[in-house]
Amino acid sequence: MNTFGIYLHIPFCRKKCPYCDFYSKRGNEIEYEKYTAETLKKIISWSNLCNKKVTSIYFGGGTPSVVGAERLCAMLDQIKKQFCVDENAEVTCEVNPESGKGLDFELMRKTGFNRISVGLQSADENELKALGRIHTAEEARLTAKLASQAGINNISFDLMMGIPFQTLESLKYSIDFCADCGVTHISSYLLKIEKGTKFFTLKDKLPLSDDDIQADLYLNAVDELERRGYAQYEISNFAKPGYEGKHNINYWKCGEYIGIGSSAHSFFDGKRFYYERNIQDYYDRKIVDDGTGGDSREYIMLSLRLKEGLVFSEFERRYAFPVHPATIQKIKNFAKHGFMELDSEHACFTKKGFLVSNSIISELI
Numbered sequence: 001m002n003t004f005g006i007y008l009h010i011p012f013c014r015k016k017c018p019y020c021d022f023y024s025k026r027g028n029e030i031e032y033e034k035y036t037a038e039t040l041k042k043i044i045s046w047s048n049l050c051n052k053k054v055t056s057i058y059f060g061g062g063t064p065s066v067v068g069a070e071r072l073c074a075m076l077d078q079i080k081k082q083f084c085v086d087e088n089a090e091v092t093c094e095v096n097p098e099s100g101k102g103l104d105f106e107l108m109r110k111t112g113f114n115r116i117s118v119g120l121q122s123a124d125e126n127e128l129k130a131l132g133r134i135h136t137a138e139e140a141r142l143t144a145k146l147a148s149q150a151g152i153n154n155i156s157f158d159l160m161m162g163i164p165f166q167t168l169e170s171l172k173y174s175i176d177f178c179a180d181c182g183v184t185h186i187s188s189y190l191l192k193i194e195k196g197t198k199f200f201t202l203k204d205k206l207p208l209s210d211d212d213i214q215a216d217l218y219l220n221a222v223d224e225l226e227r228r229g230y231a232q233y234e235i236s237n238f239a240k241p242g243y244e245g246k247h248n249i250n251y252w253k254c255g256e257y258i259g260i261g262s263s264a265h266s267f268f269d270g271k272r273f274y275y276e277r278n279i280q281d282y283y284d285r286k287i288v289d290d291g292t293g294g295d296s297r298e299y300i301m302l303s304l305r306l307k308e309g310l311v312f313s314e315f316e317r318r319y320a321f322p323v324h325p326a327t328i329q330k331i332k333n334f335a336k337h338g339f340m341e342l343d344s345e346h347a348c349f350t351k352k353g354f355l356v357s358n359s360i361i362s363e364l365i
């Protein structure tokens, strides 16, 4: 039986962070209730179309935890009732540290959540302030502790690199903090200034790090994380052995997924489609056709994000033709300059290659 993942977008946050361009807004109990009720209906309508096995479920946002454990569990229960969910499915919920401490993790574990992803961003209080975050690092530690006491032991922390005022030392301190909290997984992203955010309007006044500093932060983070047993498996993701995030690996392997919620994207039966970044459009069931997906160029682009890179036998099994010799020749040239590695089975980026992967990929495909 073919498999796929389900993404549920919960578009509410207590406060908008000035760097964030995810679709989210402030909500209240009435809106949380309405959104949950609509989502329960949507889950039924999608289950009629998707008769494959679900191997991962991811509640993201926004801040899913703001709607409370009961609503999250009602949505997960509905998914389990309506879809064929694998008994070993990875079920993740994003949790913000300030809402984590009030969450009923016991109920969440009993309902089937087995992984949480906590938006720490930094363990340095000044950096948290610079990012406009409304929590402390200790609240993230407490969230991890409470989840783990309730039996949810697979815990990921998000870190950010390139925060105003961040130094190599303060990043190392944040990595130490994550390791000390005993998390199994760390996502470490470079701050990107996105159009439409408050940081974008302030970008000329912010003490942002330049490309060289960002490269130093990234390469140091990779080394420091690996030293603490977090092996890199994707450009920005690191895990203890066996704790790699299944849901996102499915994206990078060009696997299928259904996104439910405003702004959620889907790729199913070779087609891409999404809900607009607007709750009312979601309620009105407006789905935007985004064309076809999953061709060989897209597969090369996504799989090269992974540390294992492009596995030639998997590519050939999927497309019934080998990677084009001209692409292999270009990879060989990048390998000569230390940006990529290549053998008879696969091609992948080196650490320094990951830093410039976007421009290299655009030359490869």
Ligand code: SF4
Pocket (backbone or CB within 6 Å): 012, 013, 015, 016, 017, 020, 021, 022, 024, 061, 062, 063, 096, 119
């Ligand atoms: S809490 Fe997360 S989703 Fe919400 S505004 Fe901040 S970064 Fe964006």
